[in-house]
Amino acid sequence: MVLNMDSNADVEVEDRKSGSNSADSEIIMPEIPESILKTLKSRKRHMCIKSQDSIPSCNESSIPGAVTQRSCVYGGARVVLMPITDAIHLVHGPVGCASCTWDIRGSRTSGDDLYKTGFSTDLKEKDIVFGGENKLFETIIELNKLYNPAAIFVYSTCVVGLIGDDLKSVCKKAQEITKCRVVPVQSEGFRSFNKSLGHRIACDALLDYVIGTDSENDQNQIKNENSRYKINIIGEFNVAGDLWAIKSLFERIGVEINCSVTGDSRVAQIVKAYNADLNVVQCQKSSNYLAHEMEKSYGIPSIKVNFFGIEETSESLRAVAEFFADEKMMKKTEELIGGDVKVLRSKIMGYRKRLEGKRVAVYVGGNKAWSLIRSFEELGMNVIMTGTQNGLPEDYQRIQDAVKDGTLVVDDAGSMELARLLKKYKPDLVVSGAKEKYMALKIGIPFCDFNHDRITSFAGFQGFINFAREVDRSVSSPVWNLVPKAFEE
Numbered sequence: 001m002v003l004n005m006d007s008n009a010d011v012e013v014e015d016r017k018s019g020s021n022s023a024d025s026e027i028i029m030p031e032i033p034e035s036i037l038k039t040l041k042s043r044k045r046h047m048c049i050k051s052q053d054s055i056p057s058c059n060e061s062s063i064p065g066a067v068t069q070r071s072c073v074y075g076g077a078r079v080v081l082m083p084i085t086d087a088i089h090l091v092h093g094p095v096g097c098a099s100c101t102w103d104i105r106g107s108r109t110s111g112d113d114l115y116k117t118g119f120s121t122d123l124k125e126k127d128i129v130f131g132g133e134n135k136l137f138e139t140i141i142e143l144n145k146l147y148n149p150a151a152i153f154v155y156s157t158c159v160v161g162l163i164g165d166d167l168k169s170v171c172k173k174a175q176e177i178t179k180c181r182v183v184p185v186q187s188e189g190f191r192s193f194n195k196s197l198g199h200r201i202a203c204d205a206l207l208d209y210v211i212g213t214d215s216e217n218d219q220n221q222i223k224n225e226n227s228r229y230k231i232n233i234i235g236e237f238n239v240a241g242d243l244w245a246i247k248s249l250f251e252r253i254g255v256e257i258n259c260s261v262t263g264d265s266r267v268a269q270i271v272k273a274y275n276a277d278l279n280v281v282q283c284q285k286s287s288n289y290l291a292h293e294m295e296k297s298y299g300i301p302s303i304k305v306n307f308f309g310i311e312e313t314s315e316s317l318r319a320v321a322e323f324f325a326d327e328k329m330m331k332k333t334e335e336l337i338g339g340d341v342k343v344l345r346s347k348i349m350g351y352r353k354r355l356e357g358k359r360v361a362v363y364v365g366g367n368k369a370w371s372l373i374r375s376f377e378e379l380g381m382n383v384i385m386t387g388t389q390n391g392l393p394e395d396y397q398r399i400q401d402a403v404k405d406g407t408l409v410v411d412d413a414g415s416m417e418l419a420r421l422l423k424k425y426k427p428d429l430v431v432s433g434a435k436e437k438y439m440a441l442k443i444g445i446p447f448c449d450f451n452h453d454r455i456t457s458f459a460g461f462q463g464f465i466n467f468a469r470e471v472d473r474s475v476s477s478p479v480w481n482l483v484p485k486a487f488e489e
């Protein structure tokens with residue numbers, strides 16, 4: 001494959017025969033106008049302009065040389081479990097795996113902060129040759145003595161999978177000696193091109209080693225307690241305090257949060273996750289599987305919710321109230337929505353005036369890519385480009401349903417591709433994560449972080465006001481009058 005690295009060039013890129021995807025010849029290419037972007041030949045079917053039925057090819061291995069922005073399976077597992085605040089998260093592998101995901105989420109805590117410390121077995125050449133099991137065992141024993149944690153989650157990385165360390169038996173032996181819960185997470189990075197497998201492995205670790213592991217006596221006692229209107233929030237990671245915003249809405253309608261998986265959670269709370277009447281699933285990408293398995297094991301039904309945006313927050317609260325079919329709760333919910341939305345609309349009016357008609361490029365996780373579109377419409381803005389790193393066909397179908405004709409939809413774009421798309425489409429705002437932040441700023445396009453690194457809560461009604469303020473601060477900042485835009489050079 002040959003890449004022209006000149007970012008200003010109208011790039012023509014050809015796959016070498018030996019490096020191109022041999023499956024290309026069998027794939028029926030969706031209709032993509034030549035004019036979207038010149039890129040690797042085998043990448044073209046991953047982009048499309050919304051028309052009647054088109055969605056981009058997705059959920060496939062990234063093409064070598066395309067410089068994907070994706071994370072690995074271990075990263076996927078780590079982001080799901082890391083917000084458990086009173087646990088040690090021990091990465092069994094070379095130190096790089098631990099450092100590149102340390103504090104990867106801006107998950108906030110209301111108490112314990114052990115999860116903020118990074119731990120690694122720091123495997124070296126000698127360990128790779130002779131095996132890393134002894135080092136892992138000794139590390140667990142030492143960490144337990146030093147920190148007395150509620151649990152130790154042990155993550156397997158690529159090299160551990162290759163040398164064949166028996167993670168499960170080391171964890172079992174260490175647990176017998178320490179009496180601390182030691183949870184193996186078989187998350188070798190190479191196990192899939194899609195980090196979603198890591199989410200699933202993390203959910204399996206919770207199902208097999210944490211949820212419902214208390215004694216039968218404890219479980220019976222809890223079930224006999226008055227447990228009206230208890231829910232678990234699944235797939236909510238308390239980035240910038242989002243969980244707390246959602247929690248306060250539920251408290252106002254008389255619904256109690258039994259546990260959150262996993263934002264601002266403690267191990268003991270997750271053990272008792274079986275004690276809920278309903279699972280509400282916020283991040284459907286990481287947590288549908290867990291909800292499904294909990295329904296099979298504990299009979300807890302689930303509903304999908306979304307607390308980003310005015311309509312989504314309102315509909316999610318209504319769905320929970322309707323599930324409990326309690327007249328009083330439904331009335332309270334309508335009063336809450338009516339009052340809060342009225343205040344919200346008056347507060348965002350000023351922002352909306354400045355943002356009306358501005359064009360947005362969104363490149364975020366699967367379900368955010370479609371749920372954010374409506375939020376921008378609320379601000380009078382137009383989404384002209386959207387995409388995800390690991391979207392599934394159902395995510396792209398929802399994007400297809402939500403965006404207007406003519407919107408560009410792109411799957412698994414590399415950084416160079418994204419930079420070229422931004423220069424070509426010239427949006428007024430890019431909404432994405434840390435990896436895309438400086439690329440957008442260097443091109444001269446305002447940026448809003450909607451990923452793990454943001455420091456402002458965007459959930460619920462107050463969150464939407466914060467979101468509108470953040471977007472307005474980025475787009476309307478006078479600094480952009482002084483910064484030359486790369487596409488105007």
Ligand code: SF4
Nearest residue numbers: 072074097157158189
């Ligand atoms: S791909 Fe493998 S080596 Fe790289 S961070 Fe993931 S687990 Fe570590």
